[in-house]
Amino acid sequence: MFRGIALAVAAALCLVVVPVAAQEKSAVRQDFELASNSGKKILVFHPSVRVGSQSTGGIFEPNAEWTDRARTNIQAALEKYQKQLGNAVITAPEAYGEDARNLEEHMQLFGAVSQAVIEYQFFVGNRLPTKKRDNKANIFDWSLGASVADLPGAKDADYALFIYNKDAFGSTGRKVLQILAAVGPGIAVKSGEHQGFAGLVDLRTGNLLWLNADGQMGGDPREVDGSEKRVRQLLEDFPGSNLDKDADK
Amino acid sequence: MTVADSAVSVTPSRDWNRLGVSAGKNTETWTLDGDQLNDVTFYGGIAAGKPLIKERSKKKEPLPKFTKDTLIVEVPELLESTYRAYKQIGTFSVASTEPAEFLGHEGVRFTYTYTDSDNLPRKGEASAAIIKGSLYMMTFDAPRLYYFDQAVGDFRALVKSAILT
């Protein structure tokens, strides 16, 4: 597999890899419906939330206090909205040893799948012919495989919410800044463009039920209001969502 | 349909996507869901003295070459050191190597595993034959989680369908 690297090299030469405006930002699996108040349990794996500020020089300065606050706020907001949707949020137990390595591998796979979705199904200029056809037929068919059922905490939940920060070092310095500034579930502070993906995965089949790959998000997760706004945006296309899409625009 | 600008022709049993960018002069890459998830690469007749893929820098970062003396049993090592040198990785191992016909000639089939910079362990399988002094090979690379098993059957069907026209 060499082309991936060739692409990364090419990306380093031209700052913008994927124009955010040119892509769709989320999709739901064709056969998936989640009725409101269906009482599903959603497992969340250690959301990697990082918050910082941007100095005049354009440098991201990570801030631990903000990060802690944001993590608490986002967790609370997730619970609140999922409760409104009639779902419960469960935080995955801390994993060690073999479990931790297995989880890490699944996280990496989720990242690779999300990138493939964005690169080859969402991004207009680069769609694979078979994915173009899928788009026409409203097919969104991706999976992490049934081994997700063995992840820590999976037995006690229906779905898992995977959260991934795109690898910051895939291309240029500018990109690095953008991504370092990204927090959690595709949620970001104001520091340029942010790419992060959040996806809902069926814990029995591994099927990707819903993917949000929004490049532009608002709301300040350091504040309770901001976190709620962020999570509302994140979940506005969430299956079964009755959240008001226009509330924060 | 012919692949990699060569005399190799395959009859796919399902739809594949051909990527516009290739790793080298005599190669071509197909995928189902994106090359990071399933990657079939055709090496359509690598001539003696040539590397498998294009070198970043012939002088500073040379890749190992297929030579007129390369034995078919050495092809797995050639692919291994090409991956290792190109990706600068330390984790690659050939899991099995066995005789298998390819393109109607005596050849080799081998399997391997590696982890490169995205930290996602992958499995691979390849079929190769040396025909009239040139190396013909098809490789399949995919994450060892789910994706390898999911499409390796399609890859094998593709290998089986491959002929030299």
Added chain:
Amino acid sequence: MRRAGAMVAGALAAVLAGPAMAEVAPPPPPYVGAYQPQGVDEIGLWREFDESERRLAASELVIRDEKLNAYVRHVLCDTVGTDRCKAVRVYIMREPTFNANMSSNGTMRVFSGLLLRMRSEAELGAILGHEFGHYEQRHGLKLFKARRTGTDLLAWSALLASMAPSYNVRRSYADVQLSVYGNLFRYSRDNEREADRLGVGYLNTSKLRPQAASAVWQNLMAEIEASSRSKGLSKPRFNAIAFTASHPPEGERALTMAALADPDGASRDDGADRYREAMAHWLPIFLDDQIKLNDFGASDYLIQSLAASGWTAPLWFARGELYRLRGQQRDLVNAAEFYESAIRLDTALADAHRGLGLSLIKTGRPTDGQAALRKYLELKPEASDAAMIRMMLTKEGVTN
């Protein structure tokens, strides 16, 4: 190879005789104990490092051999002392390049390529001590603060790359290095010098031989020169190795290191025997990793320099593999000789019989070649390529 080493040593002696010389590194300052990050910047940075350590700990690339880990840690503790050593979590990574780094939360990454290149506990201690010196002086934070005032984003990315888990960034870092090194150089050389001074300072007060620090750089320079020479490059590419790219010029550095070392320590043990013993299991594996990087000059230099303390079967075997892999006609003749030397020292080394057999077949001696392959199968009937080799034996003549 040997001549190049002698030339470096000669130059070294000449300059050492001159007046401009660094003074012997003082003993390290009293250790203040476990440090906790202070202020918004530092606390935030530590959080980043904690996150990346989380992923590192679960990475496929970490070598989890308990004995090897305990040993490397032991060398670190012998160098910097037990108190300091408590602050460090060591991760050995299967990465074939010369590198080690330490982030300010106490995560130390040691690449397998570094372990391959060290000749003794004192040499390993010199590098680990150097990294610990960065940590003790909190250079990461200083670099971060200095960079914040700059606007060079690429330089910033290089900084991040230097702090981040190396397995993620090595390749892409290499892609941007040309445009950023200018900046990185200017800033970090002072820090590097400080870390060198501290690193040798630890060694001076340890029971290991501090002169080893200088030897590391001489060896590395000679390796890079050998690599460049075999590629036909007119100038050695010192910046091709991440660890040396941002560090002071190698020549100057070897001299400084020599001067920093306490002359009284010159007669101390450098732990070369213990080091060889501890690495015995991993050496063939790390050598194989190195050989397959296809850097002929560097690999041959490494093998020969490891053999300075005596040729062993694994070293002859590695050299055979190196030459067979390059595969020019004269290489194959040499390879066969090297495999034979390996077999003379260890007749049970199955892979050497394989290499010998293949090399002989390729140089027009199929009968001898097949005999060697038969021996290989006898010693290793379950070899992963046994069926392939067996097929080569049943054929009348062996052709491509």
